[in-house]
Amino acid sequence: MRYFKGILVVVCLISVFSCNSDDRKYENVVASELSRGVRRDSLFQGIKLGMTSKEFYTHCWEMNKKGIFFAGPGNTTVLYKLKKELKYPASMNFYPDFRQGKISKMRVSFSYDAFAPWNKQMFADSLQLDVLNMLKKWYKEKDFIRITDPAKGTIFVQVDGNRRIIIGKYDDAHVKVDYTDLLTDEKK
Secondary structure, three states, rough: OOOHHHHHHHHHHHHHHHHHHHHHHHHHHHHHHHHOOOOOOOOOOOOOOEEEHHHHHHHHHHHHOOOOOOEOHOOOOEEEEOOOOOOOOOEEEEEEEEEOOEEEEEEEEEEOOOOOOOOOHHHHHHHHHHHHHHHHHOOOOOOOOOEEEEOOOOEEEEEEEOOEEEEOOOOOOEEEEEEEEOOOOOOO
């Protein structure tokens, strides 16, 4: 019995230290990137951090007229169809948070169009890695770091200057990606 208690204590200590190690690594990356004074505002498809709400809506309207962007579910997001960027056709729904009339954060949700409980290859576990690989191609400047969070599971984070990108599973079908301008974020 003492042996099992000892193993349990060691396992708990390892997980505490690994979380602390991940936290320290992340904090060091953020501090290092912000100290560089480099701005990275580019997100995707011509959308940028710091874009005004008028610029965002005008851009989305122009992309809609070209057949690139569509109204997302319930007209609450913008829909961009990914046909060949991932292993299977997928939907990318997004909508920004505005601070003082400018984009400070972009919330994005990815899902495979043919997701179903019997399509195990289309679950968020696979989708998260596919999205990670796609974003590595889109944002080649910096590596993504892997962080294990007890509540959120495995997440991937890239910090490049002021732009932070977080990739995490939301549920069985969805992967969430949050883009944040760390210079306007209250919770750095």
